[in-house]
Amino acid sequence: MRFLLDAEQRAFAASLDAMLTSADTPSAVRAWARGDHGPGRALWSRLADAGVFALAVPEAYEGVGPLPVELAVAFIELGRHAVPGPVVETVAAAALLSELGELGASGPAKRLLPGLASGESVATLAPADGYALDADAATVLLVVDGDGLRLAPGHDPVRASVDRARRLARPEAGGELLAAGPQVTRAASRALAWARLATAAQALGVGLALLDRTVAYVKQRTQFGVPVGSFQAVKHRLADAMIALEFARPLLFGAALSMAPADVAAAKATAGEAAYTTARTALQLHGAIGYTAEYDLSLWFTKARALRTAWGTPAECRAEALAGLSGARPRS
Amino acid sequence: MLGKLGVTPKPHAAAAHRSPKPHAEAPEATADPGHTASGAHRRKVPSMDLTRSPADEAFRAEARGWLDTHVPATALPSLETAEGFAAHRAWEAELAADRWSVVSWPTAYGGRDADLVRWLAFEEEYHAVGAPGRVGQNGISLLAPTLFDHGTPEQRERVLPPMATGEVVWAQAWSEPEAGSDLASLTSRAVRADGGWRLSGQKTWSSRAAFADRAFGLFRSEPGLPRPHQGLTYLMFDLSAPGVTVRPIGRLDGKPAFAELFLDEVFVPDEDVIGEPGQGWRVAMSTAGNERGLTLRSPGRFLAAADRLAALWHAHGDPFDSALRDRVADAVIGARAYQLFTYANASRFLEGEGIGPESSLNKVFWSELDIALHETALDLLGAEGELADTEWSEGHVFSLAGPVYAGTNEIQRDIIAERLLGLPKGRR
Secondary structure (H helix, E strand, C coil): CECCCCHHHHHHHHHHHHHHHHCCHHHHHHHHHCCCCHHHHHHHHHHHHCCCHHHHCEHHHCCCECCHHHHHHHHHHHHHCCCCCCHHHHHHHHHHHHHHHHCCCCHHHHHHHHHHHHCCCCEEEECCCCCEECCCCCCEEEEEECCEEEECCCECCCEECCCCCCEEECECCCCEEEEECHHHHHHHHHHHHHHHHHHHHHHHHHHHHHHHHHHHHHHHCEECCEEHHHCHHHHHHHHHHHHHHHHHHHHHHHHHHHCCHHHHHHHHHHHHHHHHHHHHHHHHHHHHHHHCCCCCHHHHHHHHHHHHHCCCCHHHHHHHHHHHHCCCCCCC | CCCCCCCCCCCCHHHHCCCCCCCCCCCCCCCCHHHCHHHHHCCCCCCCECCCCHHHHHHHHHHHHHHHHHCCCCCCCCCCCHHHHHHHHHHHHHHHHCCCCCCCCCHHHCCCCCCHHHHHHHHHHHHHCCCCCCCCHHHHHHHHHHHHHHCCHHHHHHHHHHHHHCCCCEEEECCECCECCCHHHCCCEEEEECCEEEEEEEEEEEECCCCCCEEEEEEECCCCCCCCCCCEEEEEEECCCCCEEEEEECCCCCCCCEEEEEEEEEEEEHHHEECCCCEHHHHHHHCCCCHHHHHCCCHHHHHHHHHHHHHHHHHHCCCCCHHHHHHHHHHHHHHHHHHHHHHHHHHHHHCCCCCCCHHHHHHHHHHHHHHHHHHHHHHHHHHHHHCCCCHHHHHHHHHHCCCCCCCCHHHHHHHHHHHHCCCCCCCC
């Protein structure tokens, strides 16, 4: 029993943080939102070099995974820096293809996973009846239709998300059928768990960034002759945000250790709510400047809103958590 | 879980052949390859792991076995009544007879030397079987850690064994009518006397004092010093000593859960001073932020209540009432979050790190979780939820005090903002 990150895992987070800080990630986010994927793809390659995508890919397919704890560590940093692109979807696609490989259908895994691990290809995966994220930037567009997995030939026109760096499109019908049968359904539920874990981590990182930026702001912003951060009403909102985020963190790592759907759903619901609560606090405490698109806070605020419902609404995740965590004593 | 330890994977050529460099150097535009995912693979310390050791499992099984055969089949009368207090005191003696009352204490004082992980396991088992509330809680979780840190061997020998058996039940004497959140402004006096001190003044909101035997608290021994927390002394005294008047106070439901204490020249011998006279604030606070911050309310208590709530939902919940279902789910998830948060803190503590202001996060979280959990149960129960003599109602009344005692949640949020987030001090 040792429920702490080790020194290597903390150093991995620190190195990603340093890399993303020096890479001027906000500019890449804004370019991505305009449909200019160049800086975002350059960032993608660096993340791949650091091994981020390989964490979701088994060694048999040129990855280092599956390592969900390290993946959670990485995705907190991705969220903290508002990294654009279908990062969650690429991980979900990798989980789906790996699971299919485990279940005997290794053709698509052999063909697609090495490229995902190396960062040469970018995948997106549409949730059932949902939009595919960043289909215009992806080189692999996967769709699960019932018990079939296909490579969509293209996508409908891109629509804007509340987070302008998330670009949404419906996949086109048709395309190559990669696999069919009950193993696709099983692999899709595995993919959902990985998508929710990665989204939870990303949301936690978004929330932590919003908290950090807001704390820094209220320390330097003065009104009535004192920093607004000295007012108790301001302090208490930030304290509540910190509590929400710090209690989402252990749920996230507990879920990464078990990868049980109920644990992952609990982490997703909690991290999503914590991040959005923090976003609302950040917006309020920044005042009008926080409501502008030009100020960088908007990059995280809008992402917090989008991630709250991505890969499962709060209600869906709560229902799944309740079904799985109750009944037996939740005493692992 | 973590793949093949010690194997250097070859995920991607770009990362594989670079030589590691110290991570203190900020890398330019690539992540430090010494700490890439492949670096995370080559670990020297045990990695994150929630599995339990066989020895811990054996301890848990032994606790469960004992509890299964000893926990009373029907609930004891309320702890906050004379009859219930006596019954709970007898239960403490039964626990102590088989060394289950203070598992985290050294064996010399009736414990089992259990570390935090085992203490958490014991608490999970204890609450899962619905064992009685602990009438000795104040002494065990607040006074005993102070005695272990600051008491003399003589004090430990004399005070701890009867505390462990419930023979002596302790009340706390901190708050005063004019000193609540601003505790350091307290004015009850300790005046030097031959061989000891004489206490005068008034203490209030003294939990358990209506039926307890002794009390501990802070008194002003040296008035007029520049700062209010200077010149305070930590003392223990008898509630039956001459000069002590105890006036029980009914809480919301009328039960005398706490009391006012009027002290008129109450004699306390020197042997009942903890630490140095005048150093009482430091003595009282030094244990507030560490182990005590972890052990005031154990996760097992909330896990057991959340389990009962989930069972109630499955038995009586309206499946179409998604708002109530969300609240049940939040209670279940919250209890799990508190358990895992505590495991992380326990791991940190076992590696020698102190738990400081982080315990403020804890206190706000569990106190609000407790209320939400019980209110959800009462709402679920409908007409039955209004009845006062149920476990849920009793638990609800108890939970309502949580955000107020042990440092109000407003004080905790100030601590979080100032000491964890680094915000400037301001007017309260």
